[in-house]
Amino acid sequence: MTWRDAISTALYGPEGFYVTGGTPVPAAHFSTSAQTGTPFARAVLRLLRRVDRLLDHPDPVDLVDVGAGGGELLDAVHRLLADPPGTLADRIRLTGVDPAPRPAGLPEPVAWRTAPPTGTTGLLVATEWLDNVPLDLAVRDGDRLRCLLVDPATGRQHPGRELGAADSAWLARWWPPLPDGAQAEIGRPRDEAWAAAVRTLRRGVAVTVDYGHRYADRPVTGTLTGFRAGRTVAPVPDGSCDLTAHVAIDAVAAAGSAAVGGAGHLLCRQRDALHRLGVHGRRPPLALAGTDPRGYLAALAAASTAAELTDPDGLGGHWWLVQPVGLAVDAESLLV
Known part of the structure; x- marks a missing residue:
């Protein structure tokens, strides 16, 4: 699953964090x-x-x-x-x-x-x-940019399809060049x-x-983070935590x-x-x-x-x- 789809389901789906995470959300968590x-x-x-x-x-x-x-x-x-x-x-x-x-x-x-x-x-x-607006993650794989896929249950990720034209254009305009293996948030x-x-x-x-950040300050290691009950947790898109970048x-x-x-x-x-x-x-x-x-x-x-x-x-x-x-x-x- 793409990160964008996984985040969307984890936060806003029928069992999503912002729907079932408690009342009020987000005050109970951050x-x-x-x-x-x-x-x-x-x-x-x-x-x-x-x-x-x-x-x-x-x-x-x-x-x-x-x-x-x-x-x-x-x-x-x-x-x-x-x-x-x-x-x-x-x-x-x-x-x-x-x-x-x-x-x-x-x-x-x-x-x-x-x-x-x-x-x-x-x-x-x-x-x-x-x-909290869901977004995709990309990774440099040699001379190609690929969309990162994620397992919603574990948070494990791996490269998927090559990026489409719109996402590639956004990265070319708004993200510094990625070295091989590096990730970006689209x-x-x-x-x-x-x-x-x-x-x-x-x-x-x-x-x-x-x-947030501007072009000159884009984070090399990314910013995708999970939050639950006032603490930082692994960004696993299973609906149990907030996901933010x-x-x-x-x-x-x-x-x-x-x-x-x-x-x-x-x-x-x-x-x-x-x-x-x-x-x-x-x-x-x-x-x-x-x-x-x-x-x-x-x-x-x-x-x-x-x-x-x-x-x-x-x-x-x-x-x-x-x-x-x-x-x-x-x-x-x-x-x-």
């Missing part, structure tokens, strides 16, 4: 920025407000979360909007997109779908989604998935947040721009993006503990979460790809 609660949600909401102004306050204005998992991001945004209510709260339409069933306890106004809605006006966010399905997501926007901004983020950025007629984009690290959106890990003044102990503890917890989100060796090292659609605006200005 942590993402979207699960951290208020600080990340507040940054997304700030960005949505900027997009809303650029769109001249449409009714409704959409926030679509692709790869929504347990719905943590939309739940946090809903709570931030509910107190106090305002004009955006009256117009916002929240939609989670995930193959898993709708999480229990998600606020009633949040819609839940298995595919992104079309005609979106507003903000589309995908946090650690593309790294990111073309991620490019196509992101381009399709961007095209669902009528007007607005699409943002994907993920760990880093994203060729420069290729994804080019695909997103091409999908909307060559529009510009912004590519930066999460630490920089969140700092621009007002998220910092600064501790609250100690004097606050004497005047407002509860407020101090809440601020301290928020600072700790913000520090985690902006840690350059952790979540802060993730890439942000910001893609305007149908807006005459420099992508850089969206985070100023």
Whole structure:
């Protein structure tokens, strides 16, 4: 079986990890920025407000979360909007997109779908989604590139057919030359998935947040990894663990721009993006503990979460790809 087929079945098939791996997935097995609660949600909401102004306050204005998992991001945004209510709260339409069933306890106004809605006006966010889009692996076999096949039960792999033209072209453009016996992860399905997501926007901004690499930093040994219950495990595509590989983020950025007629984009690290959106890990003044102990503890917890989100060796090292659609605006200005 090809790796792409094996990953697809292992993650999203009838007995797949994201369908039967527990509720909510992925929170039971690993942590993402979207699960951290208020600080990340507040940054997304700030960005949505900027997009809303650029769109001249449409009714409704959409926030679509692709790869929504347990719905943590939309739940946090809903709570931030509910107190106090305002004009955006009256117009916002929240939609989670995930193959898993709708999480229990998600606020009633949040819609839940298995595919992104079309005609979106507003903000589309995908946090650690593309790294779970199934992809194939290739190996250099002498003067040929071959698709790697895998046994889903054991994870053992061996060379299969010669690569087709589309995958070969993608590697020629986006992956450094492979020495004999070396492997590469073919990111073309991620490019196509992101381009399709961007095209669902009528007007607005699409943002994907993920760990990844650019051409000069492609990993020699590959990045395909398994996760279960917070631990790294062998990437065996048997449905018992998450399967993830880093994203060729420069290729994804080019695909997103091409999908909307060559529009510009912004590519930066999460630490920089969140700092621009007002998220910092600064501790609250100690004097606050004497005047407002509860407020101090809440601020301290928020600072700790913000520090985690902006840690350059952790979540802060993730890439942000910001893609305007149908807006005459420099992508850089969206985070100023």
